[in-house]
Amino acid sequence: MPAPLAWRLVSNNGPEVRAGIVVTGTELLGGQITDRNGPWLAERLGELGLEVAYLICVGDRPTDLAAALRFLADQGIGLIVTSGGLGPTADDLTAEVVAGLAGVELELDETMERQIAAILARLRGLARFDPEALRAANRKQALKPRGARALPPVGTAPGLVVPVDGGPTVIVLPGPPPELQAMWPAALATPAVRAILARTTPFESAQLRLFGLPESQIAATLQEVSAALDLTPLEITTCLRRAELVIDIRHRPGAEAIRDALIEQLRARHARYLFSTDGTSLDDQLAELLRGRRIGLAESCTGGLLAARLTERPGASDYVAGGVVAYSNRAKTTLLGVPAPLIEQHGAVSPEVARAMAEGARDRFSADVGAGITGVAGPGGGTDAKPVGYVCICVTTSDGAVRASEAVVPGNRAEIRDRSVTVAMHLLRRVLTDPA
Numbered sequence: 001m002p003a004p005l006a007w008r009l010v011s012n013n014g015p016e017v018r019a020g021i022v023v024t025g026t027e028l029l030g031g032q033i034t035d036r037n038g039p040w041l042a043e044r045l046g047e048l049g050l051e052v053a054y055l056i057c058v059g060d061r062p063t064d065l066a067a068a069l070r071f072l073a074d075q076g077i078g079l080i081v082t083s084g085g086l087g088p089t090a091d092d093l094t095a096e097v098v099a100g101l102a103g104v105e106l107e108l109d110e111t112m113e114r115q116i117a118a119i120l121a122r123l124r125g126l127a128r129f130d131p132e133a134l135r136a137a138n139r140k141q142a143l144k145p146r147g148a149r150a151l152p153p154v155g156t157a158p159g160l161v162v163p164v165d166g167g168p169t170v171i172v173l174p175g176p177p178p179e180l181q182a183m184w185p186a187a188l189a190t191p192a193v194r195a196i197l198a199r200t201t202p203f204e205s206a207q208l209r210l211f212g213l214p215e216s217q218i219a220a221t222l223q224e225v226s227a228a229l230d231l232t233p234l235e236i237t238t239c240l241r242r243a244e245l246v247i248d249i250r251h252r253p254g255a256e257a258i259r260d261a262l263i264e265q266l267r268a269r270h271a272r273y274l275f276s277t278d279g280t281s282l283d284d285q286l287a288e289l290l291r292g293r294r295i296g297l298a299e300s301c302t303g304g305l306l307a308a309r310l311t312e313r314p315g316a317s318d319y320v321a322g323g324v325v326a327y328s329n330r331a332k333t334t335l336l337g338v339p340a341p342l343i344e345q346h347g348a349v350s351p352e353v354a355r356a357m358a359e360g361a362r363d364r365f366s367a368d369v370g371a372g373i374t375g376v377a378g379p380g381g382g383t384d385a386k387p388v389g390y391v392c393i394c395v396t397t398s399d400g401a402v403r404a405s406e407a408v409v410p411g412n413r414a415e416i417r418d419r420s421v422t423v424a425m426h427l428l429r430r431v432l433t434d435p436a
Contacts, residue, residue, distance in 0.1 A: 017079065017200050019050040020072040020168075024084035024094060025175060026059040036177045037083040044184065046250075049200035050079060060085065062093045069101045073167045079196050080168045084175030086157035088140055094172055095160060099145035102164045106143040112150045112158050113142035119156050151186045154179040161190045169196060201252055206259055207279035208247040211426050213270055215245055225265045233258055243419040244282065245273075275429065282425050283313065289432040290319035296365030297323030298336050298357035300348070301375040301391065306421045321365035326357065336360030347386070349374050351406050354392035362396060369431070371395045373424055375409070377416045391420045395427045401435035403427045 023038045035057060042052045054072060058064040065085070072080050085094030099106050141157050144150050151159030157179070160172035171187045173180045187193055210218075218238050225231070233255035237248045247266070249259055267274055275282070297307050297320070307323035310316055324335050329348055332338040338356040346352040354372045362370030375391030382388035387408060394404040405423055409416045 017050050017196055018053045018075075018077050019045045019079045019081065020054040020075070020077040021045075021052065021056065022065065022068045022072070022080065022082045023055070023057045024060060024065055024082065025057075026061075028057050029059050037173075037175070037180055040177065040181065041081050041083070045079075045081070046203065048188075048197055049202040050196075053077060060093075062097050065094065065097045066100060069097065069170070073101065073164070077168050079171070079193070081171045081173065083173050083180055086141070086159070086172065086174045088156070092140075092157075095143060095145065098160065098162050098170050098172055101167070101170065102145050102147070102162055104146040107146050108139065109142050109144050109150050109158075112144070113139065116141050116153060116156060116158070119153065149190045149192065151183050151190075154182045159183045159187060161187055161192050163192045169193060203250045204253055204256065204259070205251075206249045206263065207276070208249075208263065208266060208274060209276035209279075209281070210245040210247070210270060210273040211243070211275055211282075211422075213245055213273040215240060217270075218245060218247065218266075221266065221269055225262060229258065229261055229265070231258065231262065234262065236262075243422040275426075282422070282429065283309065286310070286425055286428055286432075287313050287316070287319075289429065290369070293319055293369055293432075294321040294365065294367040295319055295369040295371065295428075296321050296361035296363075296367035298361035298370065298372040299323060299325050300327055300332070300357070300373060301377040302373050302417050302420055302424075303327070305417055306371065306373060306424055309421055309425070321367045324361060324364065332357060332360075336364065349376055349386055349390060349392060351392045351394065351404055354394040355396065355402070355404065358394045358396045362398065368398050369395065369428070370397075371424055371428060373420055375416070375420060377413045377420075379413055389416050391416065391423070393420065393424045393427055395424070395431045397431060397435065399435070401431050403431040 021038050021041050023035050027033050028035050038055045038057070042055055045052050053075065056068045058068050069080065082094055085092045096106060144160055145162050148160045148162040151161065155174060155176060157174045159174065162170040162172065164170060169192045171193065173183055173187065215238055222236065233251050235250045239246055249262065251259055263277060267277065299306055304323060304325045307320065310320050326332045326335050329343050332343065332348065332353065333340050336357050337360040338353060342352055342356055354374050357372030357374060358370040361372060372394045373391065376382050376386055376388050378388035389408045389410060391409050392406050394402065396402050405427055409419045411419060
């Protein structure tokens with residue numbers, strides 16, 4: 001997937017508070033798990049008007065964590081958020097390292113020690129723990145840098161807000177995402193963090209979504225528009241997400257007229273591809289368009305991924321009647337009523353069979369709309385006539401509307417399957433908004 005295209009950095013008319021994030025965990029660097037905290041924190045900080053300048057991942061080594069914190073402090077970062085390293089074991093050293101950055105000693109928070117003791121006492125009732133080990137864990141997690149504000153634990157580890165004299169304020173949060181996210185409001189409510197937020201102005205933003213337009217074309221369009229319209233007050237990024245081109249526009253208050261002028265230019269030039277100007281996703285739009293209707297699904301190469309995506313939202317039972325994963329030719333004929341001679345004549349992967357699958361699903365589930373997908377997901381099975389990535393999709397309705405797509409979808413097996421679902425959903429959107 002191409003890297004996001006950053007068009008221009010935001011222009012600032014006043015002092016800017018920049019933020020940095022340090023995610024700790026050797027398992028993250030080794031690829032055993034994927035970081036969920038860094039992106040979540042970056043989004044929350046951006047919503048508050050802070051400019052996220054750095055997101056750093058370090059292993060569970062105090063020297064590396066200390067180096068990352070010192071680097072951020074040297075860059076003039078006003079707010080640092082860390083995740084991880086707050087547990088009871090010997091390698092959980094974030095509190096100690098942050099105390100070193102602040103130049104203060106660790107001290108026992110007796111109130112927090114009692115709170116953690118109560119939590120551990122409940123855990124002791126669920127499993128057999130060594131009492132001495134519990135007391136040691138209790139005391140370790142109740143140590144905080146002098147002058148820090150402790151945040152009540154969600155699990156067993158409390159968080160911290162540590163003001164550094166002459167430097168940044170550091171929010172220290174636990175590593176498990178549910179604990180980190182639940183502790184976030186308490187961190188924002190502390191006096192030190194409130195003082196920082198008082199110096200920020202939340203960004204205004206807009207999001208556009210297009211389908212079928214290459215990212216290079218948007219880059220060219222922005223270049224052309226900038227010749228007549230000063231875009232410097234805007235921060236514009238474009239990236240491909242689930243085969244859709246998403247344009248994020250962010251700015252400080254006062255640039256709304258420029259933002260709206262840019263949106264109108266994009267609408268005028270790319271109306272055919274533009275399907276959302278208010279940030280609503282394809283999934284949201286389909287959920288609304290399908291209200292009062294019933295859809296039946298027939299999937300081969302996507303193996304039920306279309307059904308899974310349509311039913312991600314609560315209330316999908318109001319419009320998703322059901323689906324059939326018909327991988328074999330026999331399943332296509334017996335479950336969906338696809339004529340065997342049709343498969344023999346055109347092949348299982350063909351526009352004709354995709355349409356027959358859509359109609360079969362609509363009939364089987366007594367639905368208003370039917371969708372059929374058949375293709376070559378790879379990595380093997382392709383031919384010169386039907387290479388890997390060749391996918392046929394068809395959507396039909398009970399009142400005779402038909403929309404079909406026959407294309408070679410790029411990517412590996414997982415990408416082909418996921419992108420095929422996106423294509424199918426856009427066909428659904430088109431047939432429901434413009435059945436002609």
